[in-house]
Amino acid sequence: MELRTLFDINNINNDFRIIESSVKINPSRSPFIKERIDVIYTGNDLQDILQKVKELKVGACTFKVIYVKSADFNQAKKMSFEDRRKIEREIGLHIDGEPDLIGPNRLFGILRIDEKWVFGEYTKNDASWLRHQRKPNSYSTALSTRVARSVVNIAVPNPVGTKAIDPCCGIGTVLVEALSMGIDIVGSDRNYLIVPGVRENLAYFGLEGEVTVRDMNKITEKYDVAIIDMPYNLCSVLPDADKLNMLQSARRFSSKLVVITIEEIDDILLEAGFIITDRAIAKKGTFSRHVIVCE
Numbered sequence: 001m002e003l004r005t006l007f008d009i010n011n012i013n014n015d016f017r018i019i020e021s022s023v024k025i026n027p028s029r030s031p032f033i034k035e036r037i038d039v040i041y042t043g044n045d046l047q048d049i050l051q052k053v054k055e056l057k058v059g060a061c062t063f064k065v066i067y068v069k070s071a072d073f074n075q076a077k078k079m080s081f082e083d084r085r086k087i088e089r090e091i092g093l094h095i096d097g098e099p100d101l102i103g104p105n106r107l108f109g110i111l112r113i114d115e116k117w118v119f120g121e122y123t124k125n126d127a128s129w130l131r132h133q134r135k136p137n138s139y140s141t142a143l144s145t146r147v148a149r150s151v152v153n154i155a156v157p158n159p160v161g162t163k164a165i166d167p168c169c170g171i172g173t174v175l176v177e178a179l180s181m182g183i184d185i186v187g188s189d190r191n192y193l194i195v196p197g198v199r200e201n202l203a204y205f206g207l208e209g210e211v212t213v214r215d216m217n218k219i220t221e222k223y224d225v226a227i228i229d230m231p232y233n234l235c236s237v238l239p240d241a242d243k244l245n246m247l248q249s250a251r252r253f254s255s256k257l258v259v260i261t262i263e264e265i266d267d268i269l270l271e272a273g274f275i276i277t278d279r280a281i282a283k284k285g286t287f288s289r290h291v292i293v294c295e
Contacts, residue, residue, distance in 0.1 A: 001154060001278055001279070001280040001291065002030060002032060002153050002154050003030070004278075005154045005278075006023070006025050006030065006153055007021045007023050007025065008023060008157075009021065018070060018113060024036075024038070026123070027124065028125050028126045028127070028128055029153055029181055030149070030153055031129055031146045031149055031150060033125055034070065034124070035070070035122065035124045035125060036122070036123045037068065037109040037111055037118060037119075037120040037121065037123075038120045038121040039118055039119070040108075040120040040121065041053065041119045041120070042117065042118050042119070043117045043119075044117070045115075046087065048117065049091065049110065049117050049119050050091065050094050051094075053094045053095050053119060054094050054095075056095050056096065056097075057096055058096070058097035058098075058105075058106060059097070061097065061105035061106050062097070062098045062100035062103070062104045062105045062106070063092070063095060063097050063099060063100065063105065064099060064100060064106075064107055065091045065092045065099075065109075065110060066088065066107060066108070066122050067084040067085075067087055067088050067110050067111075068110065068111040068122070069084070070111070079112070087110060088110070091110055091119070095108075106121070107123070107124075108120065108122055109122030128180060129145045129146060129177060129180075130145070131205075132145045132176050132180070133145050135171075135172075135176065135201040135205070136197075136200050136201060136204050137171050137172075137197035137200055137201055138173075142170055142173045143173050143229055143260065143289075144284065145173060147260075147289070147291075148173045149177040149181075151258055151260060151291060152164075152177045152181065152183065152227065154293060155225045155226075155256070155293075156178070156183050156185075159181065159182060159183045159184065162184060162224045162225065163184050163185075163222075163223050163224050163225075164184060164186075164223060164224065164225045164226070164227065165185065165186050165221075165223045165226050165254065166178075166185060166188075166226070167187075167188050167189075167219060167226060167228060167250070168188075168190075168216060168229060168230075168231065168246075169211065170198075170229065171194060171197055171201065172187060172197070172198035172201045172202060172211070174227055174229070175201075175211065176201055176202065178227075179207040179208070180205065180207060185209065186209065186210040186211070187209065187211045187212075188211065188212045188213065188214045189211075189213065189214075190213065190214065190215045190216070191213075192213045195212070195213050198211045199211055216246060216249050216250070217245055217246070219249065220253070221253060222253055223253055224254070224255050224256060225256040225258065226253070226254035226256070226257050226258075227258050227259075227260075228246070228247075228250060228257065228258075228260070229259075230243070230259060230261040230262075230263070240268060243265060244268050247259075247265075247268055247269060247274065248272045248273070250272070251272050251273045251274060255295065256294070256295050257274060257293075258291065258292070258293050258294075259292050259294065260289050260291055260292075261289065261290050262287075262288065262289055262290070263290075265292075266292075269292065274294035275294060275295055276292055276293070276294050277293050278292075279291065279292045
């Protein structure tokens with residue numbers, strides 16, 4: 001669901017490995033995107049690429065060529081390690097510039113998709129979300145950083161001009177992921193004991209964001225999107241009437257809602273005035289969370 005949202009594509013399924021799109025997404029935004037090639041040249045065979053890269057000028061920059069294995073899964077014969085290194089060397093020798101295998105200024109990728117070859121600028125996911133697992137304060141019931149980052153991308157595929165809110169921010173897992181991606185988001189929670197821990201988590205990663213103590217039912221500002229991880233542990237069991245109040249409040253102050261829940265709340269969402277537009281299930285062992293997009 002995250003990738004469908006980011007790339008605005010409806011027919012992505014679990015069998016894909018490569019997405020061809022004009023939408024330029026930083027691969028580090030998503031736990032599910034490994035790398036990206038910004039296409040410069042395509043060819044019917046490797047010789048086409050070798051001839052075309054002769055035209056490439058890298059100037060004073062150093063470079064490195066990387067063979068991208070992502071598409072080899074559907075090849076009749078996978079490329080061996082030796083053959084991949086040979087292709088990298090061949091292409092490098094045809095580029096007018098200085099190669100540097102240790103600290104290059106520019107990275108280029110070469111990719112084989114069936115009978116087509118693709119060459120271009122290469123960008124790798126920096127897996128920053130993994131580092132966020134080591135925040136000073138955490139709860140066992142909090143979202144994983146991986147799920148939180150994906151939920152943020154589902155909620156805010158295009159951050160430009162989008163104002164977001166996490167009105168039940170808990171320990172701030174969603175806030176850390178959103179702010180680390182430069183998303184305009186504020187957080188709040190009615191539990192005044194938890195807010196100092198949220199602020200400490202943000203500061204630990206050098207992030208700045210507004211986090212306040214307030215009841216979401218009293219929010220008066222308007223937001224483009226809200227992200228709500230519904231309370232569900234033994235200390236936070238809510239009657240349906242309270243859930244409805246929460247969701248009606250979200251309907252009032254946000255145009256879009258992404259809600260995470262372990263319970264079936266479709267009827268409550270509809271009663272609150274939302275229309276469900278997409279959904280997915282995030283599983284961890286036998287534990288499942290429903291991720292529901294509403295407008």
